[in-house]
């Protein structure tokens with residue numbers, strides 16, 4: 001029987017193009033010759049055992065690894081919208097505006113809910129209250145949080161539940177209008193209900209954003225993503241439609257990993 | 264909370280409904296072909312079960328995909344299991360309809376009409392009302408209706424046995440006759456058997472609806 005691949009995979013444009021990337025921390029290489037295209041307005045999931053390089057790879061897309069002294073690209077390149085992001089003339093601040101990030105542990109600023117979202121805009125010099133009000137509401141709505149917090153916008157973000165904090169961080173990332181959203185295990189600290197809400201949100205957001213998500217939860221990768229990439233020991237082992245990776249992968253290691261027989 | 268992928272379960276459900284409506288349509292057409300000695304109806308029924316077969320494959324594939332990617336639990340798992348089993352029953356209804364149509368058209372082409380000495384029409388009526396009710400019970404989640412279907416099967420079985428007795432004794436009497444007539448009797452025995460099988464599948468469908476609703480198998 002022929003397995004039909006997910007129809008949503010037709011007609012898509014690559015927004016991130018990675019070519020033969022080698023990446024190292026000091027003398028320890030963490031990524032080996034990774035090449036892959038990530039497509040616009042799709043959800044791409046990275047899976048693989050701990051230490052295989054998922055977070056390292058994700059951080060390459062907005063050069064978060066620049067903050068780690070020993071980290072460096074040894075070879076290959078990453079293009080976003082056709083531009084090599086490691087070129088010396090690339091403005092990293094600008095890059096990170098386009099490529100937002102949400103982390104495993106929600107990390108709201110110790111400020112009000114409102115200010116958490118307005119912060120990024122104020123840095124950009126936007127001070128008009130009407131504009132800030134509007135963007136705050138828009139972002140909270142996009143993050144499916146508005147109804148829960150609209151009456152307590154001036155309260156501290158630290159008083160929110162874990163799931164709300166995580167969605168606030170997503171709202172904050174959306175405020176600067178990124179095109180790509182990177183999420184590193186965004187639900188690992190959340191309960192099933194909050195996880196479901198974030199997954200619904202991801203499903204909603206992919207209409208407008210390209211999302212790359214790292215997750216240790218196979219079911220989550222299967223549920224939320226259009227494509228899945230399996231990494232092992234710094235190498236990209238298999239990358240395909242999520243249907244294929246979970247229903248009929250080509251590689252034995254992938255099959256072993258997704259079916260829990262790995263190691 | 265309704266999740267976005269629950270929509271996919273709805274699609275499986277509606278494919279199953281479409282498939283069963285189609286099977287009922289083909290079956291009824293084949294039966295009418297026989298009862299009304301209508302060669303055109305029989306021949307139309309002959310070409311209609313491809314779509315049913317295609318839907319069965321689709322439902323199986325959707326079911327495997329849903330189990331693999333969505334991690335269903337509780338009644339969602341039952342719906343998937345029922346979709347797989349029911350689509351198989353429905354596919355068999357389509358097959359039986361096909362063979363009724365094939366035998367009917369072969370009799371009609373040779374003899375122009377079928378003498379209807381036996382209770383085919385009556386059996387067919389019960390079998391297709393069971394099938395129709397099973398579909399309604401599935402669509403509406405009507406447990407009482409589903410339960411009411413199960414025991415109706417025995418009447419169809421009885422009529423089939425009666426048909427067999429009558430037709431096979433006629434066969435004995437016809438032994439000296441030409442082979443053509445005997446083969447018509449045998450074909451009608453098979454047609455009767457096909458209708459009896461359709462009622463069996465309708466009964467299975469009813470039991471599957473009961474399982475879907477209650478999580479328990481029906482034991483009569």
Ligand SMILES: Nc1ncnc2c1ncn2[C@@H]1O[C@H](COP(=O)(O)OP(=O)(O)OP(=O)(O)O)[C@@H](O)[C@H]1O
Nearest residue numbers: 025030048049050051052053054055056057068070
């Ligand atoms: N800041 C760092 N300094 C040195 N080595 C690092 C650093 N961060 C990661 N590494 C190494 O790079 C490799 C890949 O790590 P990475 O964090 O990317 O893996 P991961 O797939 O995200 O794992 P996990 O699933 O546990 O988050 C590991 O061998 C790790 O020890």
Ligand SMILES: [Mg+2]
Nearest residue numbers: 054055056214
């Ligand atoms: Mg990591």
